[in-house]
Amino acid sequence: MPIYPYNTKSGDKRYRVTYRDPDHSQRTKRGFRRRKDAQDYLARMTTYISDNDYIDPNAGKTLVCQFADTWLKGKKNVVKPKYYADLECSWRVHVCNAWGNREIASIRHSEIQTWVSELAKKRSATITIRAHGVLKGVLDLAVRDGSIRRNPADGCQLPRKQRKERTHLTPAQVIDLAHAAGTYQALILTLGFCGLRWGEAAALRVKHVDTQNNRLRVRLSWVRSGKKHFEGAPKTWEVRDVPVPDQVMSAIKEQCEGKGPEDLVFTAPSGGHLREQSAKNHGWYARALRDSGVPTLTCHDLRHTAASIAISSGANVKAVQRMLGHKNAAMTLDTYADLFDTDLDDVATSISSKIAAAKTSNSGNVR
Incomplete structure (x- = not known):
């Protein structure tokens, strides 16, 4: 019989279960207070073994840090360096300890839910969600490896990100800012009307400017990872051809004059790649904001401005997605849902005109 009673040193009665695992090694589990508990445990083990779902109890003794090392190594070559740096930092600062x-x-x-709740009190929703995602990813690897049956990080209640109010410039304000930017006029026009990311504009080369079709071919990005910068390939869906208004293309052409195909379109004052500007420091972008009198906004807000202008000009969500290099239209809608709300008014107006036309051609009443 695989269930045996025994007495502890204090004289208490307990039950011990023995069984053979799929490798035919004998396993023992002690400490059951009731025979029924021992029988239930044995029944579960028997079912797991027959269903080929057995997990070696010793596998669960593996430390989280051991799986984390494997998980991070697996991420290193499949995500962007900047994102990998964020994951590694999150593991080191928030998860590892x-x-x-x-x-x-x-x-x-x-335990994980309590940790998430406590972290959310001290750090932002973004940091908390990323830290939970790192732990969940590590434990997912343990599940796939057959070391645990289910992921205890699944189903946690996470903090919600607060939607930030975005600053959008009007076309006239973009032009004012561009004029105030002096030698960087073409760059401001490109960011504000074409929606390139800063890194994409910084890596743009003359050969990527298609003057025949008024397109900018986004093929590279200037990436920051920690304190290092380097050129890298964008994600698959970020590689795209971006439409350029005539006025912006004229400014870009001037910027390219005298340069070879491999030369950068936009360069730092001392040459080389541009570093992203801040609205709060004393660089040329901060001065242009002050001199132009437009609302203070970040360089990335100029990308939102381009989206706003495109949408107000009648571009549909698919066109905006392709222009911005979003992974899918759902991402575009999620980011700019408020800007597409005006489309509802257009729908109502269009339907109203059709109803009016129908009433004119049909003497019947519309109910």
Whole structure:
């Protein structure tokens, strides 16, 4: 019989279960207070073994940090360097101290939920969500590896990101800012009317400017990872051809005069790639904001401005998605849903005109 009673040193009666795992090694589990508990455990083990779903109890003793090392190595070559740096930092600063030395099978969902809630009190929703995502990813690897049956990080209640109020410039304000930017006029026009990311504009070369078709071919991006900068390829969906208004293309052509195909279109004062400007420092962008009198906004806000202008000009969500290099139209809608709200008014107006036309041609009443 695989269930045996025994007495502890204090004289208490307990039950021990023995069974053979798929490798035919004998396993023992002690400490059951009731025979029924021992029988239930044995029944579960028997079912797991017959269903080929058995997990070696020793596998659950692996430390989280051991799986984290494998998980991070797997991420390194499949995500952008900047995103990898964010993941590694999140693991090192927020996750490792809390969970690194824990055995994976010892972690409970309630513990993770408490950790998430406490972290959210001290840090932003973005940081909290990323830290939880790192831990969840590491534990997902443990599940796939057959070390635990389910992920205790699943189903946690996470903080919601607060939607930030975005600053959009009008076309006239973009032009005012461009004039105030002096030698960087063409760059401001490109960011504000074409919606390139700063890194995409900084890596733009003369050969990427298609003057025949008024297109900018986004093929590279100037990436920051920690304190280092380098050129890298954008994600697949970020590689695109961006339409350029005639006025902006004229400014870009002037910027390209005298340059070879491999030369950068926009360069730093001392040559080389541009570093992203801040609205708060004393650089040329901050001066242009002050001199132009337009609302203070970041360089990335100029990308939102381009989206706003495109949408107000009648561009549909698919066109805006392609212009901005979003992964899918759902991402564009999620980011700019408020700007597409005006489309509802256009729908109502269009339907009203059709109703009016129908009433004119039909003497019947519309109810």
